[in-house]
Amino acid sequence: MTSPEHSLAREISARLAQVHSRIAAACTQGGRAADSVHLLAVSKTQPADAVRAAFAAGHRAFGENYVQEALDKIAALGELRAQLQWHLIGPLQSNKTRPVAEAFDWVHSVDRLKIAQRLAEQRPPGLPPLQLCLQVNVSGEASKSGLAPAEVPEVARAVAALPRVRLRGLMSIPAPAQGFEALRAPHRALRELLTALNAQGLALDTLSMGMSDDLEAAVAEGATMVRVGTAVFGARA
Ligand SMILES: *Cc1c(COP(=O)(O)O)cnc(C)c1O
Numbered sequence: 001m002t003s004p005e006h007s008l009a010r011e012i013s014a015r016l017a018q019v020h021s022r023i024a025a026a027c028t029q030g031g032r033a034a035d036s037v038h039l040l041a042v043s044k045t046q047p048a049d050a051v052r053a054a055f056a057a058g059h060r061a062f063g064e065n066y067v068q069e070a071l072d073k074i075a076a077l078g079e080l081r082a083q084l085q086w087h088l089i090g091p092l093q094s095n096k097t098r099p100v101a102e103a104f105d106w107v108h109s110v111d112r113l114k115i116a117q118r119l120a121e122q123r124p125p126g127l128p129p130l131q132l133c134l135q136v137n138v139s140g141e142a143s144k145s146g147l148a149p150a151e152v153p154e155v156a157r158a159v160a161a162l163p164r165v166r167l168r169g170l171m172s173i174p175a176p177a178q179g180f181e182a183l184r185a186p187h188r189a190l191r192e193l194l195t196a197l198n199a200q201g202l203a204l205d206t207l208s209m210g211m212s213d214d215l216e217a218a219v220a221e222g223a224t225m226v227r228v229g230t231a232v233f234g235a236r237a
């Protein structure tokens with residue numbers, strides 16, 4: 001009775017339950033409602049069977065980094081398409097926007113206006129609006145993609161005005177740090193940026209921040225979507 005699929009399903013189901021209880025504990029700690037934080041299971045480098053196992057455990061929202069790998073996986077899981085939500089969280093080049101506009105539900109990694117314009121042009125009219133976040137380089141690392149915080153207001157206003165896409169909020173991947181306070185600081189900066197945009201008339205509801213190692217710090221600063229790979233699926237190969 002212990003086929004490989006069953007043990008994978010059991011393992012992923014147990015890991016999902018652990019991550020949900022970490023999120024719930026962080027919400028309690030911060031006086032937040034447990035359902036105010038959504039879990040995005042980051043399935044990059046994981047096979048379609050791992051996504052199937054998470055689906056069997058009741059999970060529906062998955063994050064992918066690499067466009068071609070994601071397109072292959074979305075196709076392999078085609079019979080589940082209507083029940084799954086696919087989020088692109090990795091870098092997006094302008095020559096790859098068309099298949100992304102056609103296949104995904106969300107893109108978290110919009111880092112320039114041109115990308116959003118192309119996604120808007122290429123989103124098929126029969127689909128719901130593509131949900132977008134702007135990626136912000138909160139730590140100011142030269143090596144990281146993302147808009148500088150000072151660039152965000154102008155780009156956000158322009159993206160919010162595009163058809164066929166809906167700007168939902170901001171995403172970041174902070175530099176590694178040690179200690180709870182140091183982990184919180186960049187998440188706080190992203191929250192403050194979102195608050196400032198909403199004070200200028202935007203209506204953004206999404207802070208995509210926090211991963212396996214810092215989700216508690218992100219929830220403490222107002223994350224509404226945590227992107228968790230390793231803690232859900234185990235170590236990547
Ligand atoms: C890989 C990745 C994650 C998940 O990282 P883990 O540490 O495995 O939880 C989240 N966000 C982005 C953008 C990633 O590339």
